[in-house]
Amino acid sequence: MTDLARPLTLVSALAVTAVALTGCVAKTAVDPAASFTVDSGADACTVSSDSATSGTLSFDVTNSGDQITEFYLLASDGLRIVGEVENIAPAASRTLTVVAQPGDYFTVCKPGMIGEGVGRAAFTVTGDEVALEGPDAEQKQQAVDLYAAFVKDQVGQLVPAVEDLTSAYIAGDDEKARSLFPLTRAYYERIEPVAESLGDLDPRIDFREVDAVADGLDWTGFHRIEKDLWQPAKDALNADGETSAWADWAPSTPQERGEYADLLTADVQELYDYVHSEDFMSALNDQGIAGISNGAVALLDEVATGKITGEEDWWSGTDLYDFAANVEGSKMAFSLVSDFVTSKGDDGAALVEEISDGYAALEEALAVHGSLQDGFTPFPELSDTDRRDLVDLINALAEPLSQLTSTALS
Structure with missing residues (x-):
């Protein structure tokens, strides 16, 4: 069974280390x-x-x-x-x-x-x-190294989690596979911008069916497996009373399940190999603090554009698991650059406080619906008020978070 306690502990440990970073950011104003x-x-x-x-x-x-x-x-x-x-x-x-x-x-x-x-x-x-140069070069590099360690840890746990998930899927143990699906994806959702930077790797791992069709790609990955694991009646209708995405759907044969499992395993291994390569560290070093900060923004955008609409995990309704993992990854990245922003004076300190308050409010509202450890309410069971409240909190956090990178580099 996947252990979600360790990544949460790591997030806390790295955040504490980030707070210890001192010094002023180099003068790289735009x-x-x-x-x-x-x-x-x-x-x-x-x-x-x-x-x-x-x-x-x-x-x-x-x-x-x-x-x-x-x-x-x-x-x-x-x-x-x-x-x-x-x-x-x-x-x-x-x-x-x-x-x-x-x-x-x-x-x-x-x-x-x-x-x-x-x-x-x-x-x-x-x-x-x-x-990197100047008195804070060492602190900047430490922040980059800490983020690299976080990414490697998450992907290192993703690999065996995917093996457990796909083993159950191949064996036809759908009940076990369904229980593992959202927990396995959490490791990926925390670091998704890294995979998104690698061309077609994220589409192979995490594209929804509608996105794959729109881009003319073969549909593979998590969501292809998800559709096999949650199969409603073929004549099910969508919310508008129209024939759903299940029309003409044929469940995967045992051989096809094996093929989809092998593809996901290989793609996740490719991600693992990349984050343990010199190319990964070179890319992080080139992007520096801006790359980490932009990663925090990108993960919150993931929540705003997919998870909060219920369109990500269309069949399983496990979107709140992804939501929580995206927020954790975003907050992790934010914690590593917050000291640099605070060093910008009163305006920077006020921005960090506003962002921190935004994360706290969003986490508190999300906790009403469950947790990664204990499980979340299925997304379709949220009321319109629940969804609207979460949207309002996301928007309230997104505005100051969008200022993070430019302030860190000012």
């Missing part, structure tokens, strides 16, 4: 010349410039379309995500702040948050390598 505007429309992604000098870059993204959108800065391979900002509502604006090393990149927007996106364009960064 120069006006390194600030860009992005217009994300229905079929275009217009960036105010296609080049920059290495250092701290800021992209102010405005959604001029009629769908929720995302903006990405991609590495030269067009797959690895260097920075992203999600959940930008129509007429709203969000800011992405990253530390960019010299090299070739791509910018792209994703209206509707599915598919390949629109307006992909080359973006070039010139200049010198950005290195």
Whole structure:
């Protein structure tokens, strides 16, 4: 059985260590010349410039379309995500702040948050390598090392948890597999932005059926297994009285179950190999404090765009497990940069206090519905008031959290 006590203990231990970090953050304020505007429309992604000098870059993204959108800065391979900002509502604006090393990149927007996106364009960064320096370089590196240790621990526990889950799934012990499913996913949900940075690895592990179809991908991973484990009647209707996603559905044969299990095991092993590689540490070191801070924001966006709608674990209704794990991972990342933000004076300290209060309020509200250890209320059983209250708390936390990266780098 998966043990969820250890990751929670680790989160607390790392947070305590983070509090011990001292010193002032290096002066990497965003120069006006390194600030860009992005217009994300229905079929275009217009960036105010296609080049920059290495250092701290800021992209102010405005959604001029009629769908929720995302903006990405991609590495030269067009797959690895260097920075992203999600959940930008129509007429709203969000800011992405990253530390960019010299090299070739791509910018792209994703209206509707599915598919390949629109307006992909080359973006070039010139200049010198950005290195950690100054009196707080050691503290910055320690924060990066602590986050790397957290990620490695979570993935290290994910591997055997997936083995237990898939073994039960292959054996046809669906009751056991259903009990393991949400607990196993918690390890993944805490560090999901790491997998999302690796091109098609996250889609293979965690895409919903509708996302895989939209992107023209073979549907595999957690949610493919989930659909086998929770099978309502084929003639079930959705909330609108229409034929549900179960129409023409055929449960997997024993051979197919084995194939899906093997694919998930292999993909999780690939994630494990990556987070224990030099490439992973190099990517973390390149992103530095900004990467950790943006990870905190990305995980809360995961809650806002999927978990709180009940669309993530469509068949099992275990979305609150994912919700809790995303919040834990986000809070972990926040804890590692909070000292740097506090060092910015009264404004930074006030921002950290506001964010901390936001996490506390969200955790308190979530605890009303259960816990990872004892289980959560199935998402469909939440009342409209319950969901609205959680949405309000997420939005209240998202606003100050969105300021975290730019404040840490100021």
